[in-house]
Amino acid sequence: MPSPEPRAVAERQRILVCDAKAAARGLRAGMPVSAALALAPGLRLREREAAAETEALLGIAAWAMQCTPSVALDFPDRVLLEVSGSLKLFDGLAPIAARLRQGIAAMGYSAHLAAAPTARAASWFARAGQPCLIDDSALLEGELRTLPLSVLQYAEEETLASIGAASIGDLLALPRAGLARRFGQGLLDALDQALGRLPDPRGFCVLPERFRAAIELPAEATQAEALLFAAQRLLAQLEGFLAARAAGTRQLLLHLSHRAGPATRIELGLVAACREAAHFALLLRERLQQTALPEPVRSIALEVQAIEPLAHSNQSLFSDELRQEGNWPRLIERLRSRLGAAAVHGLAMCADHRPERASARAEPGARQLDLDFNLRPFWLLARPQPLQETGAVPCHHGPLKLLAGPERIESGWWDSADIARDYFIARAANEALLWVYRERSPAGAWYLHGIFS
Amino acid sequence: MPGLAVAFDQHPGIWRGSELTRGCPGIASGFAALDAELPGGGWPCGVLTEILPQHEGIGELRILGPALAQLAAQGKFIAWIAPPYLPYAPALAVAGIALERVLIVKTAKDGDSLWAAEQALRTAACGGVLAWPRRIGYTQLRRLQLAAEGSRCLALLFRPSEAAREPTPAALRIALATSAGGLALSILKRRGAPLSRPIFLPALSAPPLAAGSHPSPRDYAHVVDSPAPAAAAAGSLSARLALA
Numbered sequence: 001m002p003s004p005e006p007r008a009v010a011e012r013q014r015i016l017v018c019d020a021k022a023a024a025r026g027l028r029a030g031m032p033v034s035a036a037l038a039l040a041p042g043l044r045l046r047e048r049e050a051a052a053e054t055e056a057l058l059g060i061a062a063w064a065m066q067c068t069p070s071v072a073l074d075f076p077d078r079v080l081l082e083v084s085g086s087l088k089l090f091d092g093l094a095p096i097a098a099r100l101r102q103g104i105a106a107m108g109y110s111a112h113l114a115a116a117p118t119a120r121a122a123s124w125f126a127r128a129g130q131p132c133l134i135d136d137s138a139l140l141e142g143e144l145r146t147l148p149l150s151v152l153q154y155a156e157e158e159t160l161a162s163i164g165a166a167s168i169g170d171l172l173a174l175p176r177a178g179l180a181r182r183f184g185q186g187l188l189d190a191l192d193q194a195l196g197r198l199p200d201p202r203g204f205c206v207l208p209e210r211f212r213a214a215i216e217l218p219a220e221a222t223q224a225e226a227l228l229f230a231a232q233r234l235l236a237q238l239e240g241f242l243a244a245r246a247a248g249t250r251q252l253l254l255h256l257s258h259r260a261g262p263a264t265r266i267e268l269g270l271v272a273a274c275r276e277a278a279h280f281a282l283l284l285r286e287r288l289q290q291t292a293l294p295e296p297v298r299s300i301a302l303e304v305q306a307i308e309p310l311a312h313s314n315q316s317l318f319s320d321e322l323r324q325e326g327n328w329p330r331l332i333e334r335l336r337s338r339l340g341a342a343a344v345h346g347l348a349m350c351a352d353h354r355p356e357r358a359s360a361r362a363e364p365g366a367r368q369l370d371l372d373f374n375l376r377p378f379w380l381l382a383r384p385q386p387l388q389e390t391g392a393v394p395c396h397h398g399p400l401k402l403l404a405g406p407e408r409i410e411s412g413w414w415d416s417a418d419i420a421r422d423y424f425i426a427r428a429a430n431e432a433l434l435w436v437y438r439e440r441s442p443a444g445a446w447y448l449h450g451i452f453s
Numbered sequence: 454m455p456g457l458a459v460a461f462d463q464h465p466g467i468w469r470g471s472e473l474t475r476g477c478p479g480i481a482s483g484f485a486a487l488d489a490e491l492p493g494g495g496w497p498c499g500v501l502t503e504i505l506p507q508h509e510g511i512g513e514l515r516i517l518g519p520a521l522a523q524l525a526a527q528g529k530f531i532a533w534i535a536p537p538y539l540p541y542a543p544a545l546a547v548a549g550i551a552l553e554r555v556l557i558v559k560t561a562k563d564g565d566s567l568w569a570a571e572q573a574l575r576t577a578a579c580g581g582v583l584a585w586p587r588r589i590g591y592t593q594l595r596r597l598q599l600a601a602e603g604s605r606c607l608a609l610l611f612r613p614s615e616a617a618r619e620p621t622p623a624a625l626r627i628a629l630a631t632s633a634g635g636l637a638l639s640i641l642k643r644r645g646a647p648l649s650r651p652i653f654l655p656a657l658s659a660p661p662l663a664a665g666s667h668p669s670p671r672d673y674a675h676v677v678d679s680p681a682p683a684a685a686a687a688g689s690l691s692a693r694l695a696l697a
Contacts, residue, residue, distance in 0.1 A: 431631030432510030
């Protein structure tokens with residue numbers, strides 16, 4: 001995320017990692033914090049948080065399950081994917097790698113990606129930062145020999161170096177019995193597992209039932225665009241999570257936390273289940289632009305409580321026109337995200353004779369009752385409008401001519417909103433056709449209730 | 454050059470000044486006299502149409518009823534954007550418009566109405582977009598016309614009759630006025646030869662009514678205390694006559 005100041009993460013008073021701006025000022029990993037602050041006085045320093053790292057790792061693992069169900073964590077910083085079963089679906093190793101790279105970037109992380117016939121070898125290549133994708137066991141040993149010993153994360157690495165071993169190849173060249181005697185069976189087993197000579201079982205992750213992810217903003221933000229930029233990373237993670245479960249969701253909950261005061265809740269409701277990050281982002285953009293924030297936002301959390309099955313969408317064989325035609329929920333969601341849920345609705349008839357109750361709001365697209373009514377106007381006034389009366393004739397921009405009626409509607413005694421009216425179709429002086437009624441009461445006042453149009 | 458003349462006759466983009474354009478076929482309006490004068494033989498799709506009624510309530514929706522019913526029957530949504538009153542479900546049902554395909558969008562600002570109209574035009578889900586903007590400028594009209602051109606929508610804009618004085622990028626502009634109990638449609642603008650005389654649609658604003666202004670008690674369509682309207686079909690005769 002772009003930030004105006006240089007940033008770095010420190011652990012035990014030493015710089016662990018720094019961004020490009022900090023590096024440009026001469027900061028290096030391993031440098032004492034005091035020296036770093038002398039070089040870059042405006043440095044934004046954060047203490048390393050192991051819990052946040054684990055959470056990020058779990059988030060990436062859950063996201064990666066869209067590529068394969070077998071995902072294992074290799075603490076503290078690696079995720080292992082068993083992809084041999086997915087090669088045919090994705091058409092090879094390179095497309096999977098491309099997808100992983102793109103997704104990880106969309107979530108706002110950077111990663112070294114490597115593939116090898118054994119889990120340990122892949123893990124070592126990734127640790128060494130070698131972006132090799134090896135899908136042939138015959139090539140594995142040759143590539144493995146070039147790796148430095150640091151990939152082992154072996155406590156006695158310096159002792160190994162002192163006996164003249166600098167790479168995995170050097171270790172493999174040593175006699176096995178002697179190696180085992182000096183450094184223990186563990187080192188030998190690790191080498192054998194990397195080469196595929198020993199089994200290397202891993203415990204695969206199980207996806208959580210709910211989705212929850214949070215992101216802390218580098219600087220407090222109020223702009224919708226800045227919030228959206230951060231939220232998009234969470235949405236990308238959500239898309240992977242939903243894809244892994246072959247599911248979609250209708251409801252997203254976003255918590256925007258502030259420095260003080262309660263978090264702002266943004267709830268996105270969808271008409272149809274969906275899992276596309278791009279669509280969520282579109283809806284969220286409209287909502288964020290409409291939302292007034294009480295304070296700048298410090299962090300964003302995304303939560304999804306309920307998911308529902310949603311099949312992977314197939315590519316259309318013919319033009320995608322047909323597919324789009326069934327896409328009306330998208331339109332409704334877009335309109336609602338900007339105008340509010342109440343502003344976009346459908347219509348339904350209700351089994352009630354009282355004209356104001358015969359028509360009601362409904363969910364668009366929902367099947368409606370088919371009822372038989374008499375001639376009714378296209379427009380109904382929200383509230384009947386009282387009409388003047390001159391010489392027993394109701395007037396609305398001049399006297400009205402009653403053309404048809406009366407249709408007596410007398411109903412509703414059971415819910416104390418009863419009406420007793422005589423409805424007429426009337427023609428106004430300007431030729432408009434109106435639906436008017438007279439109260440069946442001694443006063444007999446006239447009202448305008450509809451326009452035929 | 455007979456070959457060239459034939460080619461001219463067949464090319465959809467070329468028409469003689471005295472004829473109407475032969476663009477994509479429109480949606481039959483249900484009124485033969487009107488269809489004969491509309492390019493494409495009906496309400497045009499994929500262009501913006503302006504309807505300028507003299508007053509509201511003179512029949513501006515009834516002339517659209519059959520076309521909207523056809524679109525809804527094809528499973529397409531009809532979006533009503535910022536209507537001046539609430540569309541009344543029983544009337545839409547009587548006009549044959551499937552209620553599950555009705556989408557009503559209420560807006561607080563004109564900007565929102567135009568945005569909603571554009572969104573509706575840009576999805577294939579909508580077959581008809583009806584909008585009632587309070588105020589709209591030429592640039593915004595142009596934008597809607599462009600959105601309509603990219604769609605297969607029946608795009609209808611309802612504007613006051615005074616708007617006839619302003620230029621418009623819309624492809625079709627029809628003014629509605631009452632005339633001797635009927636409805637006179639003046640096509641102010643269309644693609645093709647201009648039409649000087651108005652089209653007269655009788656029966657529209659005059660439903661045949663039984664009793665006039667002094668009804669006798671036997672003509673009462675009487676509904677008393679029965680909970681469901683479906684049981685009471687009395688009086689629906691006038692409905693059928695009026696819409697026939």
